[in-house]
Amino acid sequence: MTLIRRLYCILCLVSGVALLAASSPAQEADSVLIDTAGVEVTPAPAPPVNVGARDTPSDEGYSITVFWELSADDRPGEDFVTGYRILRAETPEGPFREVGFSSVGATSYTDASTEKKTDYYYRVETQADGASSSSPVIGPVQSTAQWFNFNLLNLLIIEGIICLAILYFIYSAKSGKKLFLRKIAGLEAVDEAIGRATEMGRPILFIPGIQDMDDVQTIAGITILGRIAKTIAQYDCRLHVPVSRSIVMTTARETVKEAYLSAGRPDAYSDDFVNYVTDEQFGYVAAVDGIMVREKPATCFYLGAFFAESLIMAETGHSIKAIQIAGTAMPAQLPFFVAACDYTLIGEELFAASAYLSNEPRQLGSLKGQDVGKVIAMVFILLPVIVLTLGAIFGWEFATRAGEFVRDWFRLIQM
């Protein structure tokens, strides 16, 4: 070690002792030891400076963030300092126990094990192999909960924009503005499919997925059932909806009943249209397969959240030569529906279906709003990518920074 370095260490040591003298007696003791032991043993590293602690913002109130400035000995390229110990106590006198450890170069630590409305005192120790030196005790600090999570501000803004777009079009549509919507093959085919069943005098099978009402896909499926049931009521054709969840059964009955009511055929409705089989995925499929091969429905709708059973149904449906219209937001099942069914609503189309079938301006308006969302998404992909690429090609600092800013905007979503 050079003389300067040695002197420097002693200096740090003394200052450390001075600081410690103000803090806990225990610490004083061991630092004195180091002192008397003199420069023969590993000298104590400089303690971190300007140590502070504050309640972590935007949280539930169970954490405190401790921050500091690097110890004078914590310099890049030197492995003298090994890291920082964060110690906590509920009184200035201690006892202090370690709550966390931060590696070299770190300047803050979030202690996520605090209780609300309790005073905490912290100190941070610089660790060097064999020796350590502590900052003065700071505090008291309390952790409290906040009413808004500012880490999510960006999310709120993005969602806000899209919502406004959707709302705008809902209401502009209400005011009678004409909206163009492209045809969706699967939905164009619905009437034809129902008509076919009527001609053949065979029932129509509707499967609203196998998830419960706490899945938005099931809700989407049920809303579509509402539209379809209305048509079925008018065609006066038999509808069968076996379900795998009791709550779905209840909801489906409400929905179908209303559909028949609004179609002016309340007399034709019966609760037996909708029946519960079992919550068990494959028990349900076994039963539905049985229903298919025995009742031989002319048309099968599979609209909702599907898992493995999708193919069992689709293949059985095909073997009985039924027209099959499927739709789900489960990407893993889409290939089978696409391959085995006559029409498939892919992902978003499932959610658009009810609005599309309703033909009600406000509903259609919401679809237009979704498109705005897509445009926003595409812009947010394309621009930053271009900017970043150019930045990387021509080494434009500002471009790179701008691009990364946008990216981080999307990445910065956590609680």
Add this chain to the structure above:
Amino acid sequence: MNNRVLAYIVVAVGIAVFAILAATQGFAVTMGAFFTIGIFSFLYKDNPYYKFSEAVFVGISAGYWFVSLFWQNMVSKLYMGIQAAYNTTFVEHAGWDDRWMMLLGGLLGLFMLLRLFPKIGWLSRWSLAVIVGATAGLYFINYFVSNGIIQLGAIIAPLQSFTEAGKLDWWGTISQALLVAGTLSGVVYFYFSKEHTGAFGGVAKIGIWTLMLTFGASFGYTVMSRMSLLIGRMDYLVGTWLGLIR
């Protein structure tokens, strides 16, 4: 007549075979194998053996869920929850306990049951309204965060990538470009308020191709998965039941 006799013979032989195997291989595993084969028989065609297995399956599984929900949700959650809340508030006098909120759940549950009484059945709509409203609210954010925003953030990166040597990695760059292009065209395919014609239609076309490649990939993986399950089943029949492997 002949068919009937034949059927009886088949049934008799079947019972005999299973009886013997039950004796040699153990009753439990044979019962499992019995139902396994019963379900498989559907592959040949719908038949009484399958119908029987199906009926058992429906009954057993419905009962299974009935029992599970009863002990886990009705008893452990609702009853014990309220009990614990009662203790904190009235026995330990420790004030409010969040588990009191379970009562609200119980109330909504009762509303559901009121459907059994047509006069007041409409109250069940209130429970449904809560469920649907909460689901809508929760999905509104959560799905968008994990599948919208973060995916967007993940795409945003400079197109060109470099090899360890620091040279431009052409293939990597092209791939990255394709990734972005594929995603964008895919989004275009879902665009509702414009006819898929002209240049726009062309992009949408690329979009559907991308989707098809995606589906192909899923399909490939699914084949793998499904085959694994069948292997597992065959292992059960041939190995665990009949003990023919090693």
Add this chain to the structure above:
Amino acid sequence: MKRQVPLAITAVVGIVYIFQYFVPHEPVSKFSDWFSDWFAIIQAFAIWLGALNLMKLSAIKVARRKRDWIYSLVTIISFAIIVIVGLFFSGGTDFQVRGTRFMYIYDNVYDPLSSTMFAILAFFVASASYRAFRARNKEATMLLLAAFFVMLGRVPVGDMISAFMPEGLRFSNVADWVMNIPNMAGQRAIMIGIALGIMSTSLRIILGIERTFVGGD
């Protein structure tokens, strides 16, 4: 009344549950936990409706000696057996601990049945690929190609038969590429679409524009 109140409830609850995400402060931060409890409890009540419905239909079949009534009888019996065993002879709340009678039925009847039903898929996958995966047009061909490479690339044999090719073109690497580029692009496009779809569906429900489930429009 019967219609307006549910719509109002939906709207209020929906909005509350959107905003709870942004509010870390109690009790709001607890709302989603509460909902999970409520839903679990509602399920526990609702299944009585389901079970009763199942029993009713089966009983009617048996009573009227409809076709295949005997199987409905089997359903009723097996339901009764497991419910009685599960409620009264399996040690109450730890009915799922190994060794209970309930688990015996689970392991030797329920499990083989569902596993087999699941395994049946293998056959349908095969027949579907034979029947439906035909290069009818460009789209279908795309799907085929991707499936082909992934299927071969994901099993050792794929690398055996493509061992002669340069490293980058071995099936496993091609499969990786398909997974990481086109597959990921497609998945993302689908996800973004769905995310928007869900947003506007939720919005329609909360605004009461989509109201089929509480009846009528």
Add this chain to the structure above:
Amino acid sequence: MNFWVRLMTIDRRIIFLFVVIAVTIPLFLNISQEIVVSTEVQTGFDAFSALQPGARVLVACDYDPPSSPELQPMAVATFRYCLDHDLKFIIIGLWPQGPQQANAAFETVLGYPISDTITYNGKTLIYGRDWVNLGFQAGNELVIQRMGSSIPAAFPRDYRGTPLEDLPLMQGVQNFNNIDFVMNISAGYPGVYEWVQFGVDRFGVRLVGGTTAVQAPLIYPYYGSGQLLGVLGGLKGAAEFEGLVGVSGKATQFMLSQSFAHVIVILFIIVGNVAYFVGGRKQKKT
């Protein structure tokens, strides 16, 4: 009727028969084949092996017997690895059968039924100190969300009703900050999807997902975006993982049947297409 046309409209039961043969025969054969480890499995394993002895691993088993052919080998390999490297593990399940599957897998590793004290390679492990099983908890993704704020709140007791405070391993485990690593083995919903949405995005857990092959393509985007440290996809992923961990389990053993099955499906597709084109043209003429 011409041969190709007949081939096109072949009775699917014949196809079924082929499948059975293709899958069953290899079970009796004993051909070893080299298994190439894919990057997503490798990175997952690396994240695993970066853990120091004594680290707390949360093993979330979200599957039931039907999917166990694919997933059980992963669980077995995971526990084997934890035991070999003195990692402490906490078992939970969002599926009712998950924790039992975990116990079964654990017993496969040990080779005998679990008890409160077990010995493995001379090491003595004590329940509650070296591993715990917190059992099943209803509520799907919301359970994960609750664990983010407080694990004791989400799982007040372990699977046999012991309060958490009586389990040494759970001392000082407040939330995900006190968990070093999460291994999720899932067959669907709730599963990796939900663990990413709630565990990773909201609480920043370090997550590796083992899934059925069906799920794998769905979670690739999360791997690409760095939300997942690794992906074990289906039986192949399991076999690769077994290879890295150094066990020759069911997955490795089943790989041959797997290869055969894939080949036969591909043959079906090819034959189907040939028949379609040749036969299709003929059909138009006649």
